[in-house]
Amino acid sequence: MRHYFKLLALEVRRFRWIMVGMMLYTLVVECAAVAIDIHNFANRYGIKEGTREPGVVPQSYSFADVIGNTQGGFALGIFIPVAVLVAYVLVIWYRDWFGRHPFAFRQLMLPGGRIPLYFAKLTAIFLFVFSMLALQLVAMAILKLEYAMVTPELLKEPSRFTDAMYASEIFKLLLPLHFSQFLTNYGMGFLGVLLVFAGILLERSYRIRGIVLAALYLALNITLLVLASMSNELSLYPSETIAVCLTIFGLEVAGAIWLSLKLITRKISA
Structure with a gap:
């Protein structure tokens, strides 16, 4: 377990400055967007420093309206940060093979086995994802x-914090109102990372043949997911449809982890 935490700490240190940069970027862009929107709305009614043009009746403008x-x-x-994190799912493995003396060789030869290396990289990805989600909650409070x-007093209108959060379609996707939808969104993201990890390890294990095997493996899993999503068109009860989807999801998760651990422990080399 100590070996796992050391590897996890290593992955966090290697990505920390990119993570900080993404967080600052998100805060700056969202703060700028809010400030510009409020400024434009105030100018529409000629409002400046608590005054307005004669004969102009401004509408109220709540925080939810701004968002x-x-x-x-x-x-x-x-x-942009999401795209960086998606790309990092690949980079977290492949960068260890770059250079004249690949760092992957030292990682694979570390005492304590190779399984902690796999789970450290997997945990790091989701630690970064949920760190960005937590930042978004903090960003809403800052906004x-x-x-x-920034808003002139003539325009201010109280609104609930939750109303503002879900005024954004992006936020509805990141943090759905219903817990079942939250599990679905992040469960599919979790499965996607597992499948990509398995595909990368296939490629690293078999090189040229591994690319073909990885493509076939990913295509098979995607096909099964599509078929599972179409099960509601069959003459099944809702509970049966859910059972079919969960079964396929569970089999794919278990299969991806099993394949990845088998490859990393018995086949892959630097």
Whole structure:
């Protein structure tokens, strides 16, 4: 277990500055989007420093309204870090083979076995994902404070924090209202990472043949998922449909972990 935590700490250290950069980028983009939107709305009614043009009756503008009108800013602030994390699912393995003296050789030869290496990389990915999710919750609190400081008094209108959160379509995807949807979204993300890890280890184990095997393996799993999603079109009860989907999901998760551990312990080399 100590070997696992050391490897996990190593993965976190190697990515920490990129992580900090993504967090700062998200905060800056979202704060800028909110400030620009409030400024534009205030200018529409000629409001400046608590005054307004004669004869102009401004509409109220709540924090939820601001968030709802800055969908583009939120998308820009979130999708770029998401793209970086998706790319890092590949980089977290392949960068260890770069260079004249691959770092992968030392990792695979470490005492304590190779299984902790696999789970350390897997845990690191999800630690980064949920760190970004936690940041988004903190960012919403910062944005609400920004709203209170920047919005002219004539425009302010109270709104619930949850209303503001779910005024953003992006936030609905990141943190769904229903727990079952949350499990579905992040469960599929978890399975996706497992399948990509298994595909990478196939390629690293068999090289050229491994690329073909990885493509076939991923295609098979995707096909099974599509078929599972179509099970609601059959004459099945809702509980039976859920059982079919969960069974296929569980088999794919177990299969990806089993294949990955078999490859990393018995086949893969630096």
